[in-house]
Amino acid sequence: MSPFEEDDSDDYWPDEPKEFDPDSIGPKVDIPEAPSFDGDADDDVVQSFWAAVLLANFGLFAASLGLMLVVFQGRYELGGFVFALGALGLLFTYRRYRAFQGQSGDEEGQSESDGPDVADTPDATDDND
Incomplete structure (x- = not known):
């Protein structure tokens, strides 16, 4: 018998099942x-959300493609133009994100990055004499 032929006798591997059950x-x-x-x-x-996703994807693609055109091929005009388009796409993404945060922001109308109110800061001209 060849090693590549299957043996039909039941006593060849008596402890092994005919087919393996992974479960x-x-x-x-x-x-x-x-x-x-x-x-x-x-x-x-x-x-x-989807507008920001699409604009961010376009911006990242165009900015990186523009930089690669400048660095690898020396095409300064085309690469600069494509990079500028990508930067504009990223800028519009940022502006859309900030505008949405302003719409659904906190009730006080002041975000964390605005800084303190004028009433909260001590007067610089007040001398405690």
């Missing part, structure tokens, strides 16, 4: 179901 080894684990998402997000939030 027969390892621990039994119950995998929980993922919670379903209803998609009840506000349309303004969804629209702003």
